[in-house]
Amino acid sequence: MKKIFALTLVLLVGISLLGLAEGKIGIVLDVGGRGDLSFNDMGFNGADRAATDFGLEVTEVQSASAADYLPNFRNLARTGDYDLILGIGFLLGDALGTVAAEYPEQKFAIIDVDWIVGPNIMNYVFRENEMSALIGALAGMAAADSGFAATGIVLGIPIPVLYHFEAGFRFGQDWGLTRYTELTGNAAEVAMLYTYTGTFDDIALGKAASEAMLAQGAVGIYNVAGPLGTGDHEAVVEFHDNAGTVYGPPFYFGVDANQDWFGQGFHALASGMKRVDQAVYAAVEAVVTDTFVAGVTSLGLAEGGVGISDRDLLIEFIEFGVGAGAVEDTQSARNYIIANWTANRASVAQWIWTAVAELEAGILDGSIVVPTANNDAEIEAVRGLYPLN
Numbered sequence: 001m002k003k004i005f006a007l008t009l010v011l012l013v014g015i016s017l018l019g020l021a022e023g024k025i026g027i028v029l030d031v032g033g034r035g036d037l038s039f040n041d042m043g044f045n046g047a048d049r050a051a052t053d054f055g056l057e058v059t060e061v062q063s064a065s066a067a068d069y070l071p072n073f074r075n076l077a078r079t080g081d082y083d084l085i086l087g088i089g090f091l092l093g094d095a096l097g098t099v100a101a102e103y104p105e106q107k108f109a110i111i112d113v114d115w116i117v118g119p120n121i122m123n124y125v126f127r128e129n130e131m132s133a134l135i136g137a138l139a140g141m142a143a144a145d146s147g148f149a150a151t152g153i154v155l156g157i158p159i160p161v162l163y164h165f166e167a168g169f170r171f172g173q174d175w176g177l178t179r180y181t182e183l184t185g186n187a188a189e190v191a192m193l194y195t196y197t198g199t200f201d202d203i204a205l206g207k208a209a210s211e212a213m214l215a216q217g218a219v220g221i222y223n224v225a226g227p228l229g230t231g232d233h234e235a236v237v238e239f240h241d242n243a244g245t246v247y248g249p250p251f252y253f254g255v256d257a258n259q260d261w262f263g264q265g266f267h268a269l270a271s272g273m274k275r276v277d278q279a280v281y282a283a284v285e286a287v288v289t290d291t292f293v294a295g296v297t298s299l300g301l302a303e304g305g306v307g308i309s310d311r312d313l314l315i316e317f318i319e320f321g322v323g324a325g326a327v328e329d330t331q332s333a334r335n336y337i338i339a340n341w342t343a344n345r346a347s348v349a350q351w352i353w354t355a356v357a358e359l360e361a362g363i364l365d366g367s368i369v370v371p372t373a374n375n376d377a378e379i380e381a382v383r384g385l386y387p388l389n
Helices: 002-022 039-054 067-079 090-102 128-146 160-184 204-215 226-243 278-288 313-324 333-346 350-365 375-386
Strands: 024-029 057-061 086-090 108-111 121-126 151-157 190-197 218-224 251-256 268-274 295-299 306-308
Touching: 024 039, 024 090, 024 278, 039 057, 039 086, 039 226, 039 251, 039 278, 057 067, 067 190, 086 090, 086 278, 090 108, 090 121, 108 204, 108 278, 121 278, 121 350, 128 151, 128 160, 128 268, 128 306, 128 350, 151 160, 151 204, 160 190, 160 218, 160 313, 160 350, 160 375, 190 204, 190 295, 204 218, 204 251, 204 278, 226 278, 278 295
Parallel strands: 024 057, 024 086, 086 108, 108 121, 121 295, 151 190, 151 218, 218 251, 251 268
Antiparallel strands: 268 306
């Protein structure tokens, strides 16, 4: 009897998946698009996996400017062909909200937006402040221990999502410097250099901002501007080339995806990971399994929605580099990156990594609460609490 039931279940699942072969998912992109090796590519990774697993067709609509957001959503929604329409990014919120109200029978999901809600919208947001606190603590302690004067963080457009990153980094650096003094008995005075570039696509501007911070003694650059990370990393690489150094500071700190593989594993110490891919996959899966429920889902360390990179994640995300043509599709190339990354990580004292793990454990058990900021007034308040200058 059990065998008959199991066979029936398999057949039903098979029929269900076959029926979904006609399913369609629409994705509207902001001006970033594919190829950023960060936020957008994480979203596509989730959508591509879901399409493969559930037999779906994915339609991508690229926006050339903000003026395209509204018509792009409308053009998808008016067809009535899509099981789900996704907006990947904060900047798309208003447009998606308008079209969701116009097409109440159409299911929508959006990443990084919690202020546009409705009975047909699934919202996924992240507690970026939590993983940024880990990067801030790591950067602050590494700077204090190696005699660097500052940390550096290059951000994109000044919007609430990026305020989460800044607030967490400030708190983390302050926590790290306090812990450094407790553990070593030495005073720790490390400034925080930061700039909002006002862009997510001007790589040269990101590089210039990073160069200015490195010239002021930054131990590393934390990329909070997606594609600008390419320029940030270039600045770090050139600094090392000019100094004739291979491992150790200054470092590059990646964002959203695990970017530790950048530059064949040289100079990228850690990444603050934001699992946009998992959120996108979950939204598609909810539609496929008929478990779609409107509302806001917040993902932090406890839910595995954010975190700090490790070796296992490096191995997984090297495939981003392979797919982008930046890494040879050979095991020797993969091993080379892992070896370089391992040597670079070893340049930071083990007690610093232990302290970062301590901070992570405190956030997870609730004994440490990382501040965040959702508007100009709140980020100014956080800056007042942790000036770091």
